[in-house]
Amino acid sequence: MILIDQRSRVPIYEQIQENFEMLVLTGALKRDEQLPGVRTLAKELAINPNTIAKAYQLMEVAGIIYSLPGRGSFIALTADELRQRHRPQALQKFREVTFHLKEVGVAETEARAEVSRIYASPSEGRDKNDSRSESDEKI
């Protein structure tokens, strides 16, 4: 269910958060559903329990989950709420990247074509966390 790229440069605890967020966004996890325990998940992913704990803690302060001591951790919000929350940052990032696209000489028509193509395609596929792409690009 949860995929961690050990070789990725993004911290494992962030990858875990992203994974759970994705599970919520895709409807695989709903509000008040329980997450696996820290030790369980740590064993399953062969990852240091401290790292899992840090991820859970991070998600809790981010308001994505809530923890009931002695009971476990649970999803704190619905897919829609999560979407609402991500929108401003997603838009901001989109603006930056679009600006860079322009800067780099990509025509507006080409940019719009890309947008159309992506919105037309079926929502599927996890990608990102591109560990060690030879060309260490930025933005």
Place this chain on the structure above:
Amino acid sequence: MILIDQRSRVPIYEQIQENFEMLVLTGALKRDEQLPGVRTLAKELAINPNTIAKAYQLMEVAGIIYSLPGRGSFIALTADELRQRHRPQALQKFREVTFHLKEVGVAETEARAEVSRIYASPSEGRDKNDSRSESDEKI
């Protein structure tokens, strides 16, 4: 000329590289033009010369500048060449971010509107290095 955000998460030497890339893209620096010396720039930015040197070496292996010990450092390519080089990565990044936008529930019309807005605005060197924005990912 060059702006560094000491508090940013992105290393100073990468910020320096981004700054010089921007100067090339905007035409402020042309091929074979000389960069300020390591010590000069270090003093100007109030940054340790070692860090500047690291940035220069980084840019050299990236093929953006070439350094002649005893002579100085010089731009290695034209704005167009730099654009060509950045395009694939910029497009890839754009696709990822657009995908995320869709995922987060932003309508295609809204996305296209953003694109139009950005392409309509006058091209001027805006800087980034968004210190602590939630989306930390770079490569």
Place this chain on the structure above:
Amino acid sequence: MILIDQRSRVPIYEQIQENFEMLVLTGALKRDEQLPGVRTLAKELAINPNTIAKAYQLMEVAGIIYSLPGRGSFIALTADELRQRHRPQALQKFREVTFHLKEVGVAETEARAEVSRIYASPSEGRDKNDSRSESDEKI
């Protein structure tokens, strides 16, 4: 294990890289095996940790190792992959040097005799499972 010539003109961090490449070529280090920590090796070689770190970073951008902050550094490729990668440059260098040999008046028979002599001598620590050596696949 690792030998550094402090008085050599070639930088220490390159010597370290050469040493590790040799260890991979001879089969002493295999893919995904862990390298000594920066501080450990620094103490062992009586060299500043910064220099070791620089060597490791160099090897990482060269694709020879990968580093996971907080976990350690690991060999990124097999002996065969490293051989494949070195072949073109080794051949190019060989051509240059042979050309110079001719230029300097060494007879072809003498050159061929040297080749025979070197290929006849024991190669020292070749590993087994190196399968087909002439393959032209992958990097």
Place this chain on the structure above:
Amino acid sequence: MILIDQRSRVPIYEQIQENFEMLVLTGALKRDEQLPGVRTLAKELAINPNTIAKAYQLMEVAGIIYSLPGRGSFIALTADELRQRHRPQALQKFREVTFHLKEVGVAETEARAEVSRIYASPSEGRDKNDSRSESDEKI
């Protein structure tokens, strides 16, 4: 007559020496022939006279030229003498590179074929001083 690659990593004064050695080896300059004056050559190559002077000084201590104060600098040896002098180092280098070739998995037959090919081709062409070949090879 003399070609300097300003972008090369090998010092200019060494390039100058190599150039003059080549001129001797090819017979373009004979023993006791005069070299251009420091200032003349400096102007011709658009290079700092100090650098030319350093090159001449280097060649003098190497016994390749001799200087008569107030008269100029002159070739000190014949092509054959120069060849004799270069042979040991050329052979040594050849051995190293051949060893590396073997190490990297190139078959002996292939090495011999390269030797034959180079000895068969007409002696021509200056190469080397491979300024900024992306792959900064060693050995």
Place this chain on the structure above:
DNA sequence: GTGGTCTAGACCACA
């Protein structure tokens, strides 16, 4: 514990 970054100050070769 690990690697990544930065500072401070030094020495070298090259032009």
Place this chain on the structure above:
DNA sequence: GTGGTCTAGACCACC
């Protein structure tokens, strides 16, 4: 003057 290398010591994020 330039860039290249190294040392010493520090702080950080990550596991």
